[in-house]
Amino acid sequence: MQTTTTRRSFLCTASLAAGSCLLPRSVFADGISAEILSTKIISQQPQYYHGWSTLGRQKSGRLMLVWSGRREAHVCPFGTVEWMTSEDDGKTWTWPRTLLDSAIDDRDAGVLETAKGTILVTTFSSLAYESNITKAKNNGSWSEEKMARWLAEGHRIPEKQRKEQLGTWILRSTDNGLTWSTKNDSLVNSPHGPTQLKDGRILYAGKQLWLENPRIGLSVSNDDGETWEWFSEIPPRDGDDPNNYHELHMVEADNGDLITHIRNHNKNNAGETLQTVSSDGGKTWTKPRSIGVWGLPSHLLKLKDGRLLMSYGHRRKPLGNLARVSSDNGKTWSEAITISDDATSGDLGYPSTVQLDDGTLLTVWYEKIKSQPLAVLRQTHWKLSS
Secondary structure, three states, X not given: OEEOOOOOOOOOOOOOXXXXXXXXXXXXXXXXXXXXXXXXXXOOOOOOEEEEEEEEEOOOOOEEEEEEEEEOOOOOOOXXXXXXXXXXXXXXXXXXXXXXXXXXXXXXXXXXXXXOOOEEEEEEEEOOHHHHHHHHHHHOOOOHHHHHHHHHHHOOOOHHHHHHOOEEEEEEEOOOOOOOOOOEEOOOEOOOOOXXXXXOOEEEEEEOXXXXXXXXXXXXXXXXXXXXXXXXXXXXXXXXXXXXXXXXXXXXXXXXXXXXXXXXXXXXXXXXXXXXXXXXXXXXXXXXXXXXXXXXXEEEEEOOOOOEEEEEEEOOXXXXXXXXXXXXXXXXOOOOEEEEOOOOOXXXXXXXXXXXXXXXXXXXXXXXXXXXXOOEEXXXXXXXXX
């Protein structure tokens, strides 16, 4: 991989109207070039930590962005599911709106518009912050004010009811995001949500959470995301513990194959993205295999020309976000193409990408930047060509 111009690495300053940071460079990999057109901060609430976003695009062209917001930290009790939209390809964004604020932490958010125009937003709830509270009580490391604030937020309901709030959730809107359903169980979770197939089924590749023996696999909805049932299990690779598989995402290739990427924390290929394939509509799956990609988790997109694009975070130097392209329905992937490489912390990633009408690409991710105390949402506009 080489850069055709001297790399200029700089960040936008955070403000309510964050300006663009132009990065006029082209990066080449396997004969594929990516030209970065602009990079900017798009989050509008610097007093909050932003995390684990998903960018989606409606048939109308409107962009939808969801994330876990109103937070104090990577792990805390304050998380909510936030939503904002753009009518001008990400040049401007609406003010955030809270879609879900349960009595415990609401985390990674995914989004999909179905063929019928229904908008689905996914998330999961967590009590991971409880261990932070316990540790701080034992070692006295927090101020009285912080402890009181976390307890007031994280213990709004009794312990038994808090545990009952744990789950994998989906919200639906049938009026273009004006109103939303109550949360329903999607059976699995992964950061970027479900995928609709050409046959109309909506499949959600993910992981069961908060169960004694959670499975890795897919749930399916045949009624536009209203109800979900278990569909198929993904077999583990020989020697792997499936409990060390996380954060799946799936795309349907032009040849009908379903390609699913998996975040791997097993000793073999630790920190890599693994790939599994189904050639029968998701009923059965190959054992996951390494595709030689260190970094995670992966977001998958089918481009207008049929190529597949994977976007993923890279939490070692150069810290940032990368992409790769497949021209053979996921059998092989290009060398890495840099979307961003100017991060100063490993608290970043979960990029997701959409393709605009003019063929250019828009990628959004979260990142803890040097100039801001809390993580922000960043957006890059870029071009891909061969």
